[in-house]
Amino acid sequence: MSKIVASAAIRGAHSWVEEAEAALKQTIEEKSESQKLEFPETAFFLPMAYALLGMEVKDLGGAKKAMARARELLPPVPSENVWLPYLGPTLDAGISTLLATEMITALRYLRGELPAAGDQGFISDTILRSLGIQLVDGRMPGFAAILGSAPTNEIAVKVVRELQQRNILIFLCDHNNGTTMRQQLEQEKVELGWDTYIVPLGPDLASGIYALNWAMRGALTFGGHKRGEFVKCLEYQRDRVFAFGLVFGEVTDRRYAVGAGAINMGFCVIADTNIPEIRPSGVTLFEALVRERDYEKIVPTCIQTRGVKVKIEKVPIPVSYAAAFEGERVRKEQLAVEFGGKGSLACELLKMKPLSEVEDGKITVIGPDLDTVPDGKSLPLAIMVEVAGRKMQTDFEPILERQIHHLINGAMGVMHVGQRDIVWIRVSKDAKAKGFRMRHFGDILHAKLLQNFPAIADKVQVTIYTKKEDAERILAEARKSYAERDARVAGMTDESVDTFYSCTLCQSFAPTHVCIISPERLGLCGAYNWLDGKAAFEINPTGPNQPVEKGETIDTVKGQWENVNKFVYAKSGKKVERFNAYSMMEDPMTSCGCFECIVAIVPEANGIMIVNREYPGMTPSGMPFSTLASTTGGGLQTPGFLGVGKLYITSKKFISADGGLARIVWMPKQLKETIRERLETRAKELGLDDFYNKIADETVCDNAADLLPFLEKVGHPALTMPPMF
């Protein structure tokens, strides 16, 4: 029943405006309309009036005009029944309240009623600049404005401690029956002040405006919004300032009115009493008004409701953690314990769970820890990661799961190879000596998944099993999931979707390059497949991976679509007009420079060669990889040369318009080996006999002259195919 809330807030707003008007009237009578009115140390006059009304209130005359607007905005209280819509009017009443409380507090400064010692009062621009930037750039996850006092001192302490742990700035205002939270905390010897992130604003409700008009200045200072750009200023608050109100005790009309103001700024309100809730989102990011009567849950509820993303600055493990350690190996002589590989079974699985079933940061180790086995021995391992998030989807499971590899690798003295059920992890003696234990795998994953995927992961819990029977059980479950996922990805074809994803990540050095990632053609760097592109878009909707609807098909064989052309044209700075997904000879995809492999035409053989980045030698094209790369890269369409990801070689759509797989006449041995299994499967599908052995490598030749006799000898299919151009 939010009509109760609407009515209360509107009544409250009337009362605030009346108080402000009366105070203003009295002050004008005592002084004059030309009497200066200001908050200390701000260039934004009365910040709310400045941002929302575009008014520079400098004196009481100006104040009168601002109050006239606040009065104008006041709607009537909704009727008992057959009421007219009240959300819009209630939000307007909230704005009136913001203006009125700001006026009330400004007049106090004028009358010399300064905040008591220890109460902050108005927050200066200086503090705004030093702390506010952290608030809007995400270093400080958000702020809590606490109204009233907690039912007990113990709860007061518990709540602020929980908020402090998450680096959330806490403002205190208002009182319940004369008791303030400040008093409660002081009695419990909790240190207050900016340094401890607990800032008492004042003992009454009007002081709450100091937190709000401080935040509002963020939109003007950091958001670059101009005065009077009220929509932008308010939406900036919703999108950038993760603040919420926490109300202890009865929610009075006046508190509701302040709440309506906060909700206008996108700040949700959580109360510990039995208030009617407003759950639909839109004005706020998630629920607008929520009750939480369980003090154990009240802080997590606040965080979840506002969507505050708590960042973990440092991974809490006893060894160093950095990307630099990713490539580090743990040799046998250094080995403390290993999981997987030849010694034991090991697997990892990441699953999505509902928000209610995941306890953020919970790490459980079931079974012996790594210091219980002698050095050099193995333990079975199953890592089960459960992720919950409002925007989490099952489609993201494999993407996040694949992150486990490089996340764990970042720990010094820990090596992680492979994925899924072929995981092989080693922990070095040094790491063990420094205190690295099983739970730290969980700590790493919890911290880094939240940090790297803030848009989709809200809560992460990790369970680590080191008993054989548990690991086997999880493995069976994992294999079921893997199979389901494979079916999902493998079943996907370019035809089965109507949207591809772009990647323009590399435009910083190849400004005209646009990657189009389809289910059957992953990005040329090999790092992004279609699902990754989709996930990346979800994670950052304005980022380099954008959905591209195919639109009308222009050419099925070459893979050309109307909208894809349009997109590529626009995003390549109008340099690339047409693009064929399945041809390297006609309007091929551009290449940035990150390609795993280069496909190049070998005209003499009526076929193509593929060389991977790791191969240093000469190739039948007469150029090594490095020279070929300069021809292929740079965002130009170069028919006959194509940068590709390794996986694409065995795709059904691999240069399918030019003859496909059967065109391959040469590859370095190592590349051949790497993709052997898939290559043979694909060749079999195409009815190519013994194709693997018909592809030459550097052990056969590294020039075109010697290549032809070999191809003739083995009867390579390319020789009898139609000419490539």
Added chain:
Amino acid sequence: MKERSVDKATLQMLEKAKCDNVCTAFERSDMQDPRCGFGELGVCCQQCYMGPCRVDPFGKGAQYGACGISVDGIVARNIARACAVGASAHSDHGRDIAHNLYMTALGKTQGYSIVDERKLFVIAEEFGIDTSSGDTKKLAAEVAHKCLEQFGQQEGEVLTTQRAPEKQKERWRKLKVMPRGIDREIVEMLHMVHVGMDADYKNTLLHAIKAAVGDGWGGSMIATDLTDIQFGSPNPVRSKANLGVLGENTVNIVVHGHEPTLSEMIVKVARSPEMKALAKQKGAEDVTVAGICCTANEILMRQGAPLAGNYLQQELAIVTGAVEAMIVDVQCIMPGLNQVAPCYHTKLITTSKKVRIPGAIHYQFEEERAVDIAKKIVTEAIENYPKRDRKRVQIPAESSELVAGFTTENVFYHLGGKFRPSYKPLNEGIIQGRLRGVVGVVGCNNTKTVHDYNHLTFTKELLKHDVLIVTTGCSAGCLCKHGLLDSEDALQYCGYGLREICEAVGIPPVLHVGSCVDNSRILTACIEMVKEGGIGTDISQLPVAGSAPEAMSHKATSIGLYVVASGITTHFNPPFQVHGSKKVLDYLSNEMEKDFGANFIFEGDPKKAAQKIIAHLDKKREALKLKPMMYPPLNGETEKAAAKKQAAAVAGN
């Protein structure tokens, strides 16, 4: 007697009509039964004097008309002609409004003004008219003139169609259904159905769609916008509906028809002290002006005037014996009114040269003398009050409270206030799974269905499934009468997600958005939903649908065609008379989906129709990968059990 209506007031008046020995549309309709089977199937061709020709639907007799036209051609031409008639009615209404605004701007009308200057400026800017002068009258003249030009435009594209999302426009251009001029497409349509013209059913249907798009995105849209400019954009307003709004001791004037130019003036004049005094002098307490049909909707949304009833209640209003005058203008005026009015003291007054009824009093309405004419009419009504025969008066008690007057523009305010006006909470509601989607329930009444039953049953079924309803026309009239627009009472019919949204915003679950020309508001609201984002980049991707569950007029044919062509799948009942041609039926109910992203659903049972629409919304939701619905539908659960379930639902899940 067979079941006539689910509306008690209607049933009571039918009973009274029987006692008073008055014949109404209900009986006249019975006397037409059995309806001609050929006509019902659409296989009867009367396009030339070689005819009427008809095709044997059982395949035994003639399969071609005398000229050789196939059954597909006959059926398509009949529908196309119906569409042309409907489109011309709406569009002519739009033209009259534009003309009135133009004359007002030139200072040639009496008593009219330009009320919504803000909208005038917005539209002027949209039309590329220089607004820097700030001269309201000059701007109004230019805007009205620009609109009038759209009717006769010969080349290019109708200005207001440009509002459609890009994809929609591209589709229209590709299919060559983008209208060049509003009248031009209607005339071309009529030309094409002449004997010896178009025989390709698909070509005929596509051109009918072109004429319909010219109506929905042209004539009707112009009518809506200019009416808002001239008479004020509606805002939510409280009122009452059903025959019970007629006063026992007041002079009762019922205005019926469509165009607000006359009715607005009647309301204004009737509320003047001069007329009130005259009424008192004649022994009445006051003057009540109540509306029927779309006129009711117009004066309801702008003036809060009560709604007396919908299309099938027009004669029944007179049967109360308490109506001093029924004033009619255009469209959906039953000639039968003049068989009913003489049975009582009611004066039937026609006002349009386009609608003369033998025996009725005619006051030709002229905008130059609008006030004078309105005064004459109201005076005539008041003076008729003493002739009311108290013994024959019986006013039903039924009247329901309601809130009406939502528009594409004012929804912004109601969802975000003055400082954060937005459609976001609506889109979010859909994205989060509180709302399954939005469905427009529109259209007429039809004696072939039980009066109001389909509207009501269909709507209630959707409300249970968390579907927000927007409504216009006589459907709105029905839903008003049955309490679905009461912001408090109607909540009992809603699923929990819908209820949460309604409670948060303070709206009824059924939003009244106007008269039948105001279906254009549904189109513009869809544009805003697309713009807000997250639920599709084209109207055809939105989880929305339409329904005309008791369609009757040819305007409904045109509406149906332009709504589907706009990408909104639409339920239509009784079905188009196309069942004689498999191809035409298949095009409308299947193939149109490929061309326009939407199709018709012909289904007689309103519950089944609702299920089909729900399945359609779910399909759209799935395609958009939206979250599953937050709450199960309201299926006769007890409040308590449902509340428990609601309490168990965790935030965000």
